[in-house]
Amino acid sequence: MSLHAVSYLLPDDFDLDGLKAALAESHVLQENPSSTLTQTFYDSFDWRVWQAGAELLHETGDRPRLCWSGLNESCLPQLCQALEQKPEFAEDLPPGPVTEQLSKVLEMRVLLPKVIVIQTRYNLALLDSEEKTVVRVAWVTSEYHSANRRQTGALDSLLVIMPLRGYESDFEAVIKRLQAFRLSTCEHSLFRSALTHLGIKPGDYSSKLNYRLDPDARSDATAKRIMLGLLDTLEANVTGAKANLDSEFLHDLRVATRRTRSAMSQIKGVFSPQEIEPFKQGFAWIGQITGQTRDLDVYLLQYNHFRTSLPAAVRPDLDPFHDYLKRHHKAAHAKLVKKLNSPHFRKIIKSWRDWLEAPLSEQPKGPNARMPTAQLADRRIGKLYNKILKQGAAIGPNSPAEQLHDLRKQCKKLRYMMEFFQSLYPKPEIRHLVKLLKVLLDNLGEFQDLEVQAHSLEGFGDEMLKEGAPSSAIMAMGILVGKLYEKQTLTRRAFEDLFTHFSSADNERAFRKLFGGA
Amino acid sequence: MHILGVYNIKGGVGKTATAVNLAYLAASQGYRTLIWDLDPQAAATFYFRIKPKVKGSKKRLISGKVDLEEVVKATDFENLDMLPADFSYRNMDLQLEDAKKPTKQLLKLLRPLSYAYDYVFLDCPPSISLVSENIFRAAEGLLLPLIPTTLSLRTYEQLLDFLDGHRITGLELMPFFSMVDRRKRMHLDVMQNLQQADKELLETQIPYASDVEKMGIHRMPVQAFAPNCPAARAYRALWADVQKRLG
Numbered sequence: 001m002s003l004h005a006v007s008y009l010l011p012d013d014f015d016l017d018g019l020k021a022a023l024a025e026s027h028v029l030q031e032n033p034s035s036t037l038t039q040t041f042y043d044s045f046d047w048r049v050w051q052a053g054a055e056l057l058h059e060t061g062d063r064p065r066l067c068w069s070g071l072n073e074s075c076l077p078q079l080c081q082a083l084e085q086k087p088e089f090a091e092d093l094p095p096g097p098v099t100e101q102l103s104k105v106l107e108m109r110v111l112l113p114k115v116i117v118i119q120t121r122y123n124l125a126l127l128d129s130e131e132k133t134v135v136r137v138a139w140v141t142s143e144y145h146s147a148n149r150r151q152t153g154a155l156d157s158l159l160v161i162m163p164l165r166g167y168e169s170d171f172e173a174v175i176k177r178l179q180a181f182r183l184s185t186c187e188h189s190l191f192r193s194a195l196t197h198l199g200i201k202p203g204d205y206s207s208k209l210n211y212r213l214d215p216d217a218r219s220d221a222t223a224k225r226i227m228l229g230l231l232d233t234l235e236a237n238v239t240g241a242k243a244n245l246d247s248e249f250l251h252d253l254r255v256a257t258r259r260t261r262s263a264m265s266q267i268k269g270v271f272s273p274q275e276i277e278p279f280k281q282g283f284a285w286i287g288q289i290t291g292q293t294r295d296l297d298v299y300l301l302q303y304n305h306f307r308t309s310l311p312a313a314v315r316p317d318l319d320p321f322h323d324y325l326k327r328h329h330k331a332a333h334a335k336l337v338k339k340l341n342s343p344h345f346r347k348i349i350k351s352w353r354d355w356l357e358a359p360l361s362e363q364p365k366g367p368n369a370r371m372p373t374a375q376l377a378d379r380r381i382g383k384l385y386n387k388i389l390k391q392g393a394a395i396g397p398n399s400p401a402e403q404l405h406d407l408r409k410q411c412k413k414l415r416y417m418m419e420f421f422q423s424l425y426p427k428p429e430i431r432h433l434v435k436l437l438k439v440l441l442d443n444l445g446e447f448q449d450l451e452v453q454a455h456s457l458e459g460f461g462d463e464m465l466k467e468g469a470p471s472s473a474i475m476a477m478g479i480l481v482g483k484l485y486e487k488q489t490l491t492r493r494a495f496e497d498l499f500t501h502f503s504s505a506d507n508e509r510a511f512r513k514l515f516g517g518a
Numbered sequence: 519m520h521i522l523g524v525y526n527i528k529g530g531v532g533k534t535a536t537a538v539n540l541a542y543l544a545a546s547q548g549y550r551t552l553i554w555d556l557d558p559q560a561a562a563t564f565y566f567r568i569k570p571k572v573k574g575s576k577k578r579l580i581s582g583k584v585d586l587e588e589v590v591k592a593t594d595f596e597n598l599d600m601l602p603a604d605f606s607y608r609n610m611d612l613q614l615e616d617a618k619k620p621t622k623q624l625l626k627l628l629r630p631l632s633y634a635y636d637y638v639f640l641d642c643p644p645s646i647s648l649v650s651e652n653i654f655r656a657a658e659g660l661l662l663p664l665i666p667t668t669l670s671l672r673t674y675e676q677l678l679d680f681l682d683g684h685r686i687t688g689l690e691l692m693p694f695f696s697m698v699d700r701r702k703r704m705h706l707d708v709m710q711n712l713q714q715a716d717k718e719l720l721e722t723q724i725p726y727a728s729d730v731e732k733m734g735i736h737r738m739p740v741q742a743f744a745p746n747c748p749a750a751r752a753y754r755a756l757w758a759d760v761q762k763r764l765g
Contacts, residue, residue, distance in 0.1 A: 063546075065548065066548075079548070080548050080596065080597070081547060081548025081549075082546060082547050082548055096547065096548045096549070097548055097549065097550070097636065098548065125594075130567045130568070130569060131567055131737075132566070132567035132568060132569075132594065133594045164591075164592035165590055165591060165592035165599055166589070166590055166591030166592055166599075167591070167592065
């Protein structure tokens with residue numbers, strides 16, 4: 001039998017002495033020293049711990065520790081491991097049960113403090129005749145602080161009763177005795193209460209596209225709504241990208257940029273070209289200035305994978321490549337920060353927002369501006385799909401790589417469009433087709449990435465030689481390039497089957513059924 | 519789940535102190551840890567202030583009719599649970615003999631706990647018996663406290679012979695010196711000889727210390743009441759050695 005701790009909300013005028021007297025009737029009461037604990041609750045920027053149904057806290061005090069607890073089970077942590085320093089990346093944490101959980105959900109994301117709770121605990125132990133603790137009781141008062149410590153306030157006081165395994169009957173007796181005090185149990189963890197006080201909603205950021213669109217709305221209005229959502233995402237990531245907290249900020253910023261560019265070109269004919277052209281150029285520039293840092297991020301993220309793919313004897317030879325990447329990343333990032341701080345960047349973002357938030361014209365110049373959203377979505381998605389079928393069918397075993405790259409670009413456009421407009425279609429069907437497309441895209445993406453990587457590695461090698469890197473490093477990179485090309489050949493071979501499946505009669509029927517144009 | 523036995527044919531070598539302190543250290547690192555006091559003398563159980571009594575008869579435990587989980591007790595320390603000793607353990611050999619596959623009963627009993635614990639420490643009774651053979655077959659590693667005396671080393675050799683004779687392989691042997699008194703010439707000589715001869719030997723030595731004996735007064739691991747004393751420090755080094763050896 002396993003029992004969970006029970007937490008009760010305590011009114012301000014609670015009679016603690018009365019409680020002690022009641023508990024002392026059945027057990028020896030030991031007052032342990034009271035303790036003050038600072039608990040900092042952490043999650044990634046995009047709330048991955050919370051998405052996994054858990055909370056993560058780092059507790060400092062006598063015994064600093066990192067704890068993971070599932071939501072809604074009790075108000076106490078379930079897994080803990082000792083940890084002195086602030087947690088950041090899962091891969092840098094010492095091995096332990098919490099690290100294991102975090103490695104599963106965090107990937108490349110850094111942990112950021114979301115809220116701080118300072119607790120004062122008055123600890124009581126109920127002892128048996130061996131002076132062994134059989135039930136723990138804590139009276140907890142706490143205050144919350146925002147992560148920047150600017151906002152603060154008090155949280156409800158709690159009375160926490162903690163069972164000990166093998167001493168369940170003592171726990172149950174205490175719970176029964178407490179009924180006389182008519183306390184209500186606590187429903188939310190301190191973390192949730194503190195977030196509510198601060199007006200923070202867990203999960204308030206996600207890079208996933210999730211618009212609820214009106215099928216009858218004007219297409220220009222819908223386009224602006226989609227673009228505004230993308231702009232919010234882009235802006236949300238600027239600070240993190242500048243500080244390089246983790247590589248995902250810049251990645252999400254770039255994805256939002258790419259999606260915006262796709263929306264501008266693919267939601268066709270809703271705005272006049274003169275209006276939209278300067279913004280197209282602006283976003284092309286953002287894509288360009290962020291590219292180099294992202295490329296280096298990718299190599300740094302993959303570095304360990306690269307290293308372990310080499311024969312063990314030459315792995316250390318690759319280390320100068322890591323130094324090279326680090327050095328160049330630092331320089332590229334410094335350049336990026338300058339660009340992101342520039343008046344030019346700020347102007348693009350501000351004028352884009354002003355334009356998106358301005359009221360719609362009563363005499364729109366775009367020929368499709370007044371078209372109902374659903375009609376435009378069907379039409380555009382149908383067209384892109386046809387184009388992909390044609391382009392894909394033209395690819396044979398000897399077609400040049402460019403043809404696959406072009407196909408990939410089209411597939412990406414189609415995917416973004418399907419995701420922008422997904423709420424207009426029945427969920428299971430659209431999800432199925434997006435997934436189908438994703439499988440094909442993964443193959444095409446891998447094919448291109450491998451080629452780009454192999455080329456870049458050769459380029460890096462040339463530069464490293466000039467910078468005086470040892471020839472052993474260049475040779476190790478040579479092995480790597482060979483492996484990348486080998487893998488690319490396999491990826492290329494897999495393409496044919498994947499495309500045949502994607503364009504099968506069954507799947508074509510499903511596409512036509514959903515987006516019309518049978 | 520790592521199962522570690524703490525064992526010596528001879529009694530009074532610091533076996534229980536080792537089991538209790540290493541289990542405490544594993545738990546304080548955050549690992550879910552269980553210590554099973556298999557010694558009917560119940561010293562480990564006493565150190566954790568738990569009553570040496572297992573609900574239901576011991577015979578039913580060995581026959582698998584009682585779940586180990588039902589008789590687990592929490593200690594006063596986080597992440598550290600205990601299966602307390604019971605006086606009836608003195609007859610465990612007889613009960614094991616009655617079971618099918620008598621040398622693998624312990625492993626069978628422990629298997630269902632593998633999802634609940636990261637480390638299980640078995641505090642073993644001295645002597646060589648069916649119980650100890652069960653422990654050898656269940657454990658991944660065997661910690662062997664050795665007092666640096668000729669007699670103590672003889673029992674170590676007896677154990678090696680036993681393992682060899684019963685074809686028990688794949689058991690990580692981790693002998694180490696315990697209750698070391700560096701003022702004694704013999705201790706120093708014996709240690710020097712074995713250090714040269716035995717590659718399995720762990721580096722850390724546990725000193726003879728009155729703080730370890732005081733565990734009986736405080737009724738808790740020495741780590742918990744005197745974390746800075748030399749013995750507590752030595753156990754921490756020993757635990758680091760063990761974790762390194764297990765990889």
